[in-house]
Amino acid sequence: MKMNKLPLAILSDILSRVSSQSLLRFRCVCKRWREAIDDSYFRNSLHCSKERVLLHHEYGKEEIYISEIQEEAAMKMILIGKFPELKGYMLQGACNGFLLFGHWTDIENNPELLINPLAKEILRLPRVSDLLPNMSAIKLVCGFGFDRSANTYKMVQISEIDYDEETHTRTTGARVCNFKKQLWRTCKAPPPSQWLCSKSVFACGALNWLIDKRVKATLSFDLTSEEFSLIPIPISDDSYGATGMHEVGESLALFLYRISNTTHLETWVLKDATSTRREWTIKYRIDTVGKFYYVLGPYELEKLILHRWGDTCLYDVNKQRFTRCGTEDMALHRCRSVTLSLVSLEQLFGEETSGRL
Amino acid sequence: MRYLALPLLSQNLTESTARAQTLSLYLQLSLQVSLSQRNESTMSSSSSSLPSCPKKVVTLKSSEGETFEIEEIAALQSKTLENMIDENCADTPIPLPNIKGKILAKVVEYCNKHAEVGVDAESLRAWDAEFVNVENTTVFDYILAANFLEIPTLLDLTCQSVADMIKGKTPAEIEKTFNIKSAFTPEEEEQVRRENQWAFE
Numbered sequence: 001m002k003m004n005k006l007p008l009a010i011l012s013d014i015l016s017r018v019s020s021q022s023l024l025r026f027r028c029v030c031k032r033w034r035e036a037i038d039d040s041y042f043r044n045s046l047h048c049s050k051e052r053v054l055l056h057h058e059y060g061k062e063e064i065y066i067s068e069i070q071e072e073a074a075m076k077m078i079l080i081g082k083f084p085e086l087k088g089y090m091l092q093g094a095c096n097g098f099l100l101f102g103h104w105t106d107i108e109n110n111p112e113l114l115i116n117p118l119a120k121e122i123l124r125l126p127r128v129s130d131l132l133p134n135m136s137a138i139k140l141v142c143g144f145g146f147d148r149s150a151n152t153y154k155m156v157q158i159s160e161i162d163y164d165e166e167t168h169t170r171t172t173g174a175r176v177c178n179f180k181k182q183l184w185r186t187c188k189a190p191p192p193s194q195w196l197c198s199k200s201v202f203a204c205g206a207l208n209w210l211i212d213k214r215v216k217a218t219l220s221f222d223l224t225s226e227e228f229s230l231i232p233i234p235i236s237d238d239s240y241g242a243t244g245m246h247e248v249g250e251s252l253a254l255f256l257y258r259i260s261n262t263t264h265l266e267t268w269v270l271k272d273a274t275s276t277r278r279e280w281t282i283k284y285r286i287d288t289v290g291k292f293y294y295v296l297g298p299y300e301l302e303k304l305i306l307h308r309w310g311d312t313c314l315y316d317v318n319k320q321r322f323t324r325c326g327t328e329d330m331a332l333h334r335c336r337s338v339t340l341s342l343v344s345l346e347q348l349f350g351e352e353t354s355g356r357l
Numbered sequence: 358m359r360y361l362a363l364p365l366l367s368q369n370l371t372e373s374t375a376r377a378q379t380l381s382l383y384l385q386l387s388l389q390v391s392l393s394q395r396n397e398s399t400m401s402s403s404s405s406s407l408p409s410c411p412k413k414v415v416t417l418k419s420s421e422g423e424t425f426e427i428e429e430i431a432a433l434q435s436k437t438l439e440n441m442i443d444e445n446c447a448d449t450p451i452p453l454p455n456i457k458g459k460i461l462a463k464v465v466e467y468c469n470k471h472a473e474v475g476v477d478a479e480s481l482r483a484w485d486a487e488f489v490n491v492e493n494t495t496v497f498d499y500i501l502a503a504n505f506l507e508i509p510t511l512l513d514l515t516c517q518s519v520a521d522m523i524k525g526k527t528p529a530e531i532e533k534t535f536n537i538k539s540a541f542t543p544e545e546e547e548q549v550r551r552e553n554q555w556a557f558e
Contacts, residue, residue, distance in 0.1 A: 002494050002497035002535070003499075003535040003536070003537055004491070004496065004537065005497075005501075006500065006501070007504070010500060010504060010512075010516065013516045014510075014516045014519045014520050014523070015520075017516065017517060017520035018523060018524055019524070021556050022523070022524060022525065022556075024524070024553040024556040025527065025528060025553075025556045025557055026531065026542070027527060027549050027552075027553070028528040028539075028546060028549045028550060028557075029528045029531050029532060029537060029539060030532070030537050030538065030539045030540055030541070031539075031541065032542045033537075035551065066555075071417065077553075078555050079555055080555045081555070118553075233550050
């Protein structure tokens with residue numbers, strides 16, 4: 001039939017436009033398709049899918065799930081793999097299908113792990129305590145992202161150096177890892193702060209953490225310049241709170257709500273994130289029918305997941321439509337919206353340094 | 358007037374060989390035609406100007422011998438045709454033995470539409486969507502034609518439409534829709550499923 005007469009380059013072009021999950025299914029279609037999908041050149045040249053899934057990993061467990069959220073139907077938890085190496089680990093960052101895990105209790109003796117669950121690859125990173133012995137082992141937060149100008153993945157860690165009991169301020173130190181150069185180095189410390197949200201959001205070439213309470217800003221780490229800066233949030237008075245910060249489209253989006261009146265969420269987007277003239281502009285308002293929702297993150301291509309206990313909804317950004325979805329009675333807020341890919345971890349280094357499961 | 362006969366090209370040619378052969382054949386034809394034209398004009402001893410070029414309209418010839426005219430501006434969307442036009446200015450039909458008349462007519466229509474000025478993006482998108490709203494077999498013919506003629510926009514449009522067709526389908530549905538015979542044994546198929554069990558749920 002005509003499909004088999006297509007040259008391999010064209011078959012690969014067509015397949016490259018399909019999600020990683022579908023590609024794994026299509027390995028079953030015929031030998032020609034399986035060879036095309038398993039080809040390492042094909043996998044490594046797949047442009048990173050913008051499609052988001054909701055990843056679920058419970059602290060310390062082996063299993064990684066994705067939660068499939070459907071409109072007007074029950075949510076499905078799908079097991080995508082069991083990784084015994086993940087016992088005792090916690091998901092700390094994700095970028096382009098690579099997941100970063102750090103040990104929850106003992107990072108002195110347990111190195112960070114990078115996993116691609118679809119390609120079934122795992123990579124043990126060298127223990128930081130071996131490389132930078134002066135750095136404190138009390139790691140606060142971690143971030144993982146891609147530096148386009150240097151064409152390498154980078155990881156940053158912020159650790160506690162000192163905690164002042166009186167002023168309740170934490171002094172921190174930071175270190176950054178350049179994967180291509182396989183190099184860790186300390187970098188200028190971030191400005192002292194009181195409290196840091198642990199989930200980093202990678203957007204616009206920077207890693208961002210939401211700081212709440214008094215400071216009301218986002219801490220931003222520019223992956224290219226390897227410097228920290230504070231970006232104040234658009235509305236700093238106490239009548240507003242933040243219910244989520246995510247990468248939506250190609251920008252950093254902050255979701256604010258009025259504390260006294262939760263009829264809607266305001267979506268603010270950061271313009272020109274890398275230039276010095278960074279400013280937030282309000283992009284749209286989400287009518288939440290009088291209830292308060294957490295914004296869990298982007299979903300699929302143009303949707304957002306809104307969640308409160310026992311109630312999950314999808315908001316279609318383009319159609320401005322709010323749909324209720326079936327849900328389990330569980331707190332989804334530990335889930336993370338990520339992209340998945342078949343790209344090999346070898347791409348981090350360009351060499352054979354990973355061990356396949 | 359000299360009449361030239363096109364030799365039949367073998368069915369088993371690969372794309373690039375076919376393209377190269379077509380190009381060289383076209384060059385030979387054009388050279389002979391322009392030589393004879395030059396002879397004619399010197400014989401009539403009028404002003405010794407060569408045939409004027411570039412011509413505004415290009416003629417394409419399908420595998421069955423049918424001819425189609427296309428404005429040069431529209432034809433330039435095909436890198437293959439662009440090369441041929443650059444090489445020669447004579448008004449000789451370009452043979453495309455790989456492409457049937459029915460398909461070539463549509464490809465010409467596509468190029469003409471995309472060469473139009475003042476078409477807004479929204480209506481062009483709608484037109485493109487209608488263009489690929491045809492049977493699978495026809496879309497594959499478009500793909501092969503776009504690949505041979507190197508028309509990147511048409512190749513992108515048609516590949517995307519096939520990708521949209523297969524998204525979300527099960528392997529069984531794909532095998533049925535595209536008439537693909539899986540060469541896997543039941544054990545091999547079971548193994549592939551087990552490797553990524555979750556993707557099949």
